[in-house]
Amino acid sequence: MGNFRSKKIAPQIISSVIEDDFKEVAVPSSNEDFSELERAKVINICGVDKDGRPVIVVAACRFPNNNTKEHHQLLRFIKAKLDIYVENDYSVIYFHHGYHKANKPSFGWLKSAYQEFDRKYKKNIKRLIVVHPTSWMKMIWAMMKPFISAKFGQKLLYVNQLAELSDFIWLNQIPIPLEVQNFDDTKLKSQGLETLNDNTTIAPDSQFAVELDVLIEKQGSLPRVPKEIIKFLLTEENIKVEGIFRRSASNLAIRDTKTIFDQGKTVEFNEPILPSALLKLWFRSLPRSIIPSHCLKEMENVVKASPDKKIDLIRETIISRMDSKSGILQVARTQ
Structure with a gap:
């Protein structure tokens, strides 16, 4: 995991998953309010x-x-x-x-x-x-x-x-x-x-809405979607972009790129906002949250904390209490 150089990227992901109300569906292009x-x-x-x-x-x-x-x-x-x-x-x-x-x-x-x-x-x-x-x-x-x-x-x-x-x-x-x-x-x-x-209805290459244990068994401790996206986000150019987990990507682009991932095809990114949105979607679509229920109180404290304290609080009170084989948590623990 030595390539993951940022001290903030993984905790920021978890913070974003906790706090953001991610909207997956686009509003039709019309003046009418739908x-x-x-x-x-x-x-x-x-x-x-x-x-x-x-x-x-x-x-x-x-x-x-x-x-x-x-x-x-x-x-x-x-x-x-x-x-x-x-x-x-x-x-x-x-x-x-x-x-x-x-x-x-x-x-x-x-x-x-x-x-x-x-x-x-x-x-x-x-x-x-x-x-x-x-x-x-x-x-x-x-x-x-x-x-x-x-x-x-x-x-x-x-x-x-x-x-x-x-x-x-x-x-x-x-x-x-x-x-x-x-x-x-x-x-x-x-x-x-x-x-x-449900086990018989999952597409062979599906990446979203699949149990984490199933993905880990097939793809290793860090599944394909977070692995590829985190690697892209940690490039020198992308790591400097402010607010990548707060900004909105095109919902049509999100859907189309998600489909490409689920078909097992190669995905190429040219800016950090779309992959950041996809990473949030990947976390939210997990059938079971990687954040266990016994951390709910700590999650409430993170939401209430000032921005400069959120990252340390996530690392100290949530990530440290998680028991998982997931490589994404290993990244979060070591950064």
Whole structure:
């Protein structure tokens, strides 16, 4: 670990993970305020399917109530989010669970939505997967058939449990709402079936949202993402840049670079802000935090401490109490 020369970089990373409220999703380029829909995470663009196409995830359980301003914004919001991707092939996964009387769009809204999505949206969507469809949902689809082209209808696929999605995508690449996971578990248990096994749904080259022990076993004590990013940040030019963990990177660049990492491809950086944001995302996406629960009190003290005391406090009261094989902590301890 002799190449890691900075006395501040690793503790700064942990401090940033503790304090920053990292925002992963970009706001669509529109003058309209979609902030509430963004916070609700109604739609997410994340990862690629097993054919290499971007995946767009829509969750009905996060639809706004149909008597709110956000409900009337929903169609414009979805179109704004899709505009970045529809010029090329893409897939859509729609989680239907959570679609109920209070938030469901009317039949007229659905008809208008289909008509508003012009050819560029429909042509390049290669697969529309509906998860946990209900009889009511299938009936609505049948009622809409007169307005839907046969070619588009062939792109629709129903799946009744989350495990079936693994035929098309590695599940650790998409955000599955907790309500949907719980519904899937309950449904499978009632049928005497095994619930989803996360170990079988992780892409072979995945770097994000993977258990730290799994990464260490495959890649050594310092996994690929922190290893490559820390090495880049510790160059003489980058180490002098102020506030790299406070400044925002392009959310589109973050998503695209994360996808490249998860595909096992080479990533090249030309400035320090993007890799800093990715490093924070890597820490935040760990299924279990590297900072154990018995350090919560110390974390509160770090947040309250003055800036000039934070680094020493992290090193003395948090890092010193961590028991881990992780190379990132070895870096933090020795700097």
